[in-house]
Amino acid sequence: MNLKLLLFILLNSCFLLSSTTFANDYVGSEKCFDCHSEQYNKWQASGHPWKLRKVEKARYAKLPLPPGYSWDDISYVIGGANKKARFIDKDGFIITAAKDGSEAKTQYNIEDGSWSFYHKGEKKPYACGPCHMTAYSPEGHQDNLEGMVGTWAEDGITCEECHGPGMEHLRNPVKTTIKKITEVDLCGKCHQRGGTGPEPPASKGFIRHHEQINELKAGAHGDLSCVECHNPHERAILVKKNLCADCHGDIAASYAATLHGKQGTECIECHMPKASKSAISVASYTGDVRTHIVKINTAADANMFKEVEKDGKKTTYAKGFVTVEYTCLSCHGSRDKAWASKYATHFHGNK
Template identity: 25%
Template sequence: MFAPFLFAVLSATVAGSSLPPGFVGRTVCASCHEDVAQAFANGPHGRAMALSREGVLERSCESCHGPGAQHAQDPLAGHIRGRGTAAETMAAACRQCHAWPPVGQNLQAPAHARAGVSCLSCHQSGHQAAKAERLLRGPEEQLCGSCHPRERSEFSLPFAHREGRSPLPCSNCHGIHQELFSSLGIPRDPQKRCVSCHGEKGGPFLYPHPAGEVGGCVRCHEAHGSPNPQLLVRPEAMWLCLECHAQVPPSHNLSNASYRQCVACHAAVHGSHRSVRLFTE
């Protein structure tokens, strides 16, 4: 049991830190949780706080866990916020420092919050001697894939968004901490996200392909992976074209193999400056 006398002595050592009511300071917390406090001070969060305003590091434990005076006097008394709390309660603690977009936005995002996903589901708290980038608990494809197994498996298909054998990081396309967009950071016009890497496909064209204008790139291409070349959603381009262009001209006899190669003539499938029929430039 923590002796009240010792608690009073330690509290006096941080009295000049202008601690809020009910706070006892990191020094008192470290008297019982020395390893945790030291690891935090040496980690990214602690180093950032040490360089910030005076007294921020001293208040660090209770900034997330709540005032600790009652807990310090009697470890069995008082609830320390942040232990076993709901996703939104956890997010509220993180949002005290990470309140600016894009980081702060998704901390209240309905999709993750409803699923019980909190900041600490993906990030370490900083109590550990963490060396991972952004304090992630693991590679993005593993973290996201633990809840999105179908999307993770699609990266193993013959054609996928990969760098070598490694899937592209999910955050390349998904703004994980942004709720201002649909589908976790994918803009409501999904073509905009794709053309950030595939700029030559985005135009502007004098004659754009209406499919891309209406449905975006995912109207014809899979986003994560596909068994088909170019990540197409159909094995052959003809079947994809016929979904929108079922009324082919009588001159286009589809029993003739040459007319089943739509892109042989209509090669400017993303858009053309020459013809509304997307003929080759």
């Protein structure tokens, strides 16, 4: 072969390899640590990096495994931080049965240590993009595993999923070379179901999980941005304090003089009850995720849910308010809605 032609082929091969490897300019979250260690460490303690983890990392979380499985049978773990964990086998399929193929509960619920069925016995591909990983593409199979639908740059929701590719910022670390997005639609890529409209889908008496944007738009605070309450680098429960009083000062002052105010019951206990369910319900009107609807309808006959029929299929949605069985009876379980309605009417005191 002509030497010049050989050199041309080799140079072009190197160029194509380099272009393929670095075309998306994602550098990985560990690069961010070098300059942003405080934000990185807070983010590591949040749920976002736990959305998907390779077995090499996940096995140290000391999670129990589905019947018959060992860590040598697992390729990835979905979740495992706060609510639940699901497991992916060596072929990239979500485990839905015992290793011997018999019926088994394969979703581990962290809060109470119970197990639940998940698509019992189905051959379930892992098709959770783009909400469990960074820089998702629907093309191909991650790690060449048949059950993995799509490929991505990094497991979990990492820095570059929200801030964009970091290569330019790494080369020139100034504010103008990285994205800082505060719009609700960024969070709405994942924290919604069926789009970002104001109708949160519900099932079996609870709002379904990861629908915070649907809830927010359905309720009384649809114009708020998520970052007005949350620091996206921290755990969701570490919300900024005393935010309600910033806008509702008179009501907050009046409420502080009531029995509940004096005993330290916070606004979110009633206005953001656990009316949503991710893994388990701990009582008849208590799920495991706080709703973002906020508005309360205190009428005793109010129904929080509605059923809509479309194309012959019925779907349940939450309305733009929560009702007293979720706000009051989750604590006062021996009472009824009529009692709750009576006492909730002037709950904030004179305001």
